[in-house]
Amino acid sequence: MSLADILKQRERIIDAVRRFFKGQGFTEVETPLLVPSPGLEPHLDAFRIDSAAPRPAWYLPTSPEYAMKKLLAAGSGSIFQICKAFRDEPPSEHHLPEFTMLEWYRVGADYTGLMGDCERVCGSVAEAVCGATVIEWQGSSLDLGPPYERISVQEAFRRHAGLELTFGESPDELRSLARGAGCSDVAPDDDWDDVFFKAFLRHVEPQLGRGKPTLLYDYPARMAALSRIRRDEPLVCERFELYAGGLELANAFTELTDPAEQRRRLEADNAARRKLGKAELPIDEGFLAALERGLPDCAGAALGLDRLIMLLTDTADIRRVVAPGAGG
Numbered sequence: 001m002s003l004a005d006i007l008k009q010r011e012r013i014i015d016a017v018r019r020f021f022k023g024q025g026f027t028e029v030e031t032p033l034l035v036p037s038p039g040l041e042p043h044l045d046a047f048r049i050d051s052a053a054p055r056p057a058w059y060l061p062t063s064p065e066y067a068m069k070k071l072l073a074a075g076s077g078s079i080f081q082i083c084k085a086f087r088d089e090p091p092s093e094h095h096l097p098e099f100t101m102l103e104w105y106r107v108g109a110d111y112t113g114l115m116g117d118c119e120r121v122c123g124s125v126a127e128a129v130c131g132a133t134v135i136e137w138q139g140s141s142l143d144l145g146p147p148y149e150r151i152s153v154q155e156a157f158r159r160h161a162g163l164e165l166t167f168g169e170s171p172d173e174l175r176s177l178a179r180g181a182g183c184s185d186v187a188p189d190d191d192w193d194d195v196f197f198k199a200f201l202r203h204v205e206p207q208l209g210r211g212k213p214t215l216l217y218d219y220p221a222r223m224a225a226l227s228r229i230r231r232d233e234p235l236v237c238e239r240f241e242l243y244a245g246g247l248e249l250a251n252a253f254t255e256l257t258d259p260a261e262q263r264r265r266l267e268a269d270n271a272a273r274r275k276l277g278k279a280e281l282p283i284d285e286g287f288l289a290a291l292e293r294g295l296p297d298c299a300g301a302a303l304g305l306d307r308l309i310m311l312l313t314d315t316a317d318i319r320r321v322v323a324p325g326a327g328g
Helices: 003-023 065-073 111-130 153-161 171-180 192-207 259-275 285-294 305-313
Strands: 047-049 058-060 079-086 098-107 134-137 140-143 149-152 214-220 236-244 247-254 298-304
Touching (some): 003 111, 065 079, 065 285, 098 305, 111 305, 149 153, 171 192, 247 305, 259 285, 298 305
Antiparallel strands (some): 047 058, 134 140, 214 236, 236 247, 247 298
């Protein structure tokens, strides 16, 4: 497919996404691309905009999450946005430092409701653009129509890695389990998260989203980020990720609404950044003030729109579905 053909398909896909969300009663919004805090997630690096002026630095957002939650707290109702996001990581076949994100928040829903959104938006866009939900992706058939496979993280490790995880293991216990499952690259000083992801990348992720997309849910509470902890299971958070055709497409949460807990987590993120030798980032006090005013019960998802376009155009390299030079 030529670049001109891909760009035409890209336009049709974005139009179909907008029709879906507007048909669901969502309001489309725009939020700033210069922000006082880009997000503090320890394993994401942001672009800082330096200025000679004597004022705090600005950043390019790794996600519009903080800004959209300010709108939710102000009474916006359910909202969506198609925007640029920025992460200072090397370009690859599946990632660009500048990329297009679809982010949406459904008021009154939890993460299970967002699973249905993912199924419907991907299926309806495929139908609108390709004429069917079953598409060809890199020599194999992929059915984007609902329902998708839904599997918990614990069950995925049990099924694909032979590992029984409680999420309460010590780092030593998890290192021993992972080595027993064949993860020879686990190092003696790897922390819990390092070991988890080594086992995940080796055994679990390659099995996800083949033939049908997979909704992988109930992550360890230690990876909650901005999500709510399950009330009936304190070691688990209400978070899922969507995988399709070997690509991670989306990350979603039942949103945390407690401002004190959110501040604690942001401070813990900065502590983790220090431990990794990274610079601390400013906490967005406006975001925390919005939580103080009251964030409605809601769930939110971020979907890599360029990756969905890759799937729907059967294009293996993300650099071929964007304008030349965009982030690469």
